[in-house]
Amino acid sequence: MHKKLFIPGPTEVREEVLQKLATPQIGHRSKEFQELYSSIIPKLQKVFYTNNKVILSTSSGTGLMELATRNFIAKKALGTICGAFSDRWVKIARANGKEVDVIEVEWGKHMPTEEIDKKLATGEYDCLLYTHNETSTGVRNPIEELSEVMKKYPDVVWCVDAVSSAGGDLLKVDELGVDFILTSTQKAFALPAGLAIGVVSEKALEKSKQVPNRGYYFDIQVFMKYDGRKQTPTTPAIPHLFALDYQLDRILEEGMENRYKRHLEMAEYVRGWAKQYFDLFAEPGYESVTLTTVANTRGINVAELNEELGKRGKMISNGYGNLKEKTFRIAHMGDLTLDEIKELLNDIEEILGL
């Protein structure tokens, strides 16, 4: 039996979207490919409310986290650790030989804008690594607030990991002034895994030209060279591009504002439920719109709960790393609906006898 995925990636993919993966292949240097590419890019610019350049990377989102560190750090980066994924980004930067200082907060807490402001004011940094939605803790960082502060630092390239929020939460890239934002397709875009999307500003593109040792696979300049030809640098995951093109029509048909409203509605419902029976792990006021991390205040056996849910054709996520069994995560992202969420929570109540 297929288990419907209520996990923060990969998410549930609709049958008709899956079918698109089986589209007969085309050559990646053909006119048909250029047409497909030219169809996808403007749709993504709409999703991100941007006129910036968009890149399609055949990698998972982590690949573009690596790209950010290789292309936009010449001097020193400021990392902002509030959970497992933001921690990973700092590790990636260091693994690429980059110098990074960090601000670190307790898991479950948000990244304070004032701290970032204070650090950047020293003038020591030329790049900021910021995680919009920390999937391990269910915290949504206050990106709108930070956006105001970043206006003071035109020499800093602002990179945002929006892997688990883009396509569900509202991210108006040009308004925010983000220089590089990255996401994967297997989360709120509700597509299969295997493709990543990046949006890059002119400023970041210019900056990258001064950064040595960008490598090749993740050199943003190589992406741009091929973008001029409506192509990707290497053979991309063509099946995914067919599915992406199709799914983008569905996303834009729903409209980003409506999509955001649907996500928020599901989030508020799950938060209410969690507070009734358990508690929320995320600091109040900073709860994610796309997933909820529930504090396991009743000490239930999460693995067993998931086992039972599996018999009913559903799957949720245990806590991440050290938070295993101490928390569990319910993703409400992608194409899921409030009715599906209600059914899931009803099943959980039945199983636990709540």
Ligand SMILES: *Cc1c(COP(=O)(O)O)cnc(C)c1O
């Ligand atoms: C899932 C996730 C990643 C990793 O993405 P992959 O596509 O698995 O490489 C990075 N950051 C965040 C916030 C995530 O949720």
